[in-house]
Amino acid sequence: MNNLAIKTNEMKKYLLINGEKVETENYAPLYSPYSQEKIADIAMADKELTIKAIDAAHEARQLIGGMPAYKRAEILENVVLLLKERADEAAEIISLESAKPLMFAKAEVARTVETYKFAAEEAKRIHGEMIPFDAAVGGVGRIGYTLREPIGVIGAITPFNFPLNLVAHKVGPAIAAGNTIVLKPASQTPLTALFIAELFAEAGLPAGVLNVVTGPGSVVGEAIVEDDRVSMITFTGSPDVGIGINNKAGLKKTTLELGSNSALIIDKDVEIDGIIDRCTMGAFSNQGQVCISMQRVFVHEENYEEFITKFTEATKQLKLGNPLDPETYVSSLITKGELERAVSWIEETKQSNAEILTGGKVRDNVLEPTIIANADQSLKVSCQEVFAPIVIVNQVKSLEEAVELVNDSRFGLQAGIYTNNVKNAFYASKNLHVGGVIINDVPTFRVDQMPYGGVKDSGTGREGIKYAVEEMTELKLVVWNQG
Structure with a gap:
């Protein structure tokens, strides 16, 4: 691990445009969120270089769009093999630049392998359907069918919290569907994106299909969103930025995976001992920097005292520290600014009737996992997305009250409920206003083939490879007149 740190400390990174490493006039230092040591110098693209990347993607459209499905699948399968071989290296890069504890970074790499496997499989089953034209009087004598065609150039803007797997959720289906990509990774996690782009080149992806442009969102992101040759924007990040993209995108297709303050309901008949480990993971994995992190918990009053006691005890056992230590569970937030914001939100609770059960302090640049009871809505x-190792726990008298409190939010990505009552499970699944209801698990559950997305301010569109492919293709109707 130290060898990697020494190696990266000397790196001067580049843009990847049309298969070539492109130097820039300006570079910005990249620092480890945990140690604050310099990791690398990152190329800062300007508008002109971003447009060159879009040029390359636009020119390569027919190359990838005309490639047989089995060849696109083969490239994705090659990436799977290469990523498996370099899994440890990928996990260390993730940990180094994002401070994601190594145990979770390794899990992300394993998930990414699956994501590209799904993409390879979906590349081979993109199809349309026959339309029964003679079901209409005017359709007699005609047959018709639909096709799915590549949408063209896709602008992909990805976040820091899953720098490998959330890139895969955009790049994988884009290539499976025969599209080209201009990728702008998060400013704090460019190394992971450049790493996977190198694997794609090695796997046989033609030049120009995947272009990686690093730099400020106000320059690179704006140029991608505003260019008429970009047919779709797929973005994961904050609601404010997502809304801004939507306003500027015009008639471009958009998939926006935005924020949440995901909630868990714990019903009165639940055995508490059996759910504590999952709740700990749901609240504190990756320092709570997960869109579906378990931020709010509503516990039936009969289970409330037992739950907060055992949940607090388990939280106090979590190891804090260096993300490259295999035993570390919680490390630093992505920036000092995020740490200061999270601490200020904790301080706000002290002016209310809320009670901090554990945590709330900063230790060696790491915010302690924090549980807050009786927090007002x-x-x-x-009410906002905390994106930090902070969870609130409130007691409720009924399932109906809990569902009402969960829905009292501008967000609606995923929610979970633990219950042994089938009627209550059905009630929750029907009445929770979210994109996904997870029964007998935390809202943080996700596997990579499932449809993933939210309602309200949590965004538009769905990810999950099959569903992303649908978003990244255009439906064309073909009608034959037999008469």
Whole structure:
């Protein structure tokens, strides 16, 4: 691990445009969120270089769009093999630049392998359907069918929290569907994106199909969103930025995976001992920097005392520290600014009737996992996306009250419920206003083939390879007149 740190400390990174490494006039230092040591110098693209990347993607459209499905699948399968071989290296890069603890970074790499496997499989089953034209009087004598065609150039803007797998959720289906990509990774995690782009080149992806442009969102992101040759924007990030993209995108297709303050309901008949480990993971994995992190918990009053006691005890056992230590569970937030914001939100709760059960302090640049009880719905830790190792726990008298509190939010990505009552499970699945209801698990559950996306301010469109392919293709109707 130290060897990697020494190696990366000397790196001067580049843009990847049309298969070539492109130097820039300006570079920005990249620092480890945990140690604050310099990792690398990152190329800062300007508008002109971003347009060159779009040029390359636009020119390569017919190359990838005309490639047989089995060849696109073969390239994705080659990436799977290469990523498996370099899994440890990929996990260390993730940990180094994002401070994601190594145990979770390794899990992300394993998931990414699956994501590209799914993409390879989906490349071979993109199809349309026959239309029964003679079901209409005017359709007699005609047959028709639909095709799915590549949409063209896709602008992909990805976040820091899953720098390998959330890139895969955009690049994988884009290539499976025969599209080209201009990828702008998060400013804090460019190394992971450049790493996977190198694997794609080695796997046989033609030049120009995947272009990686690093730099400020106000320059690179704006140029991608505004260019008429970009047919679709797929973005994962904050609601404010997503709304701005939507406003500027015009008639471009958009898939926007935005924020949440995901909630868990714990019904009165639940055995608490059996759910504590999952709740700990749901609240504190990757420092709570997960779109579906378990941020709010509503516990039936009969189970409330037992739950907060055992949940607090388990949380106090989590190891804090260096993300490259295999035993570390919680490390640093992505930036000092995020740490300061999270601490200020905790301080706000001290002016209310809320009670901090554990955590709330900063230790060696790491925010302790924090549990807050009796938090009012109007507090920032409740009504906004906290994106930090902070969870609130409130007691409720009924399932109906819990569902009402979960829905009292501008967000609606995923929610979970633990219950042994089938009627209550059905009630929750019908009445929770979210994109996904997870029964007998935390809202943080995700596997990579499932449809994933939300309602309200949590975004538009769905990811999950099959569903992303549908978003990244255009439906064409063909009608034959037999008469």
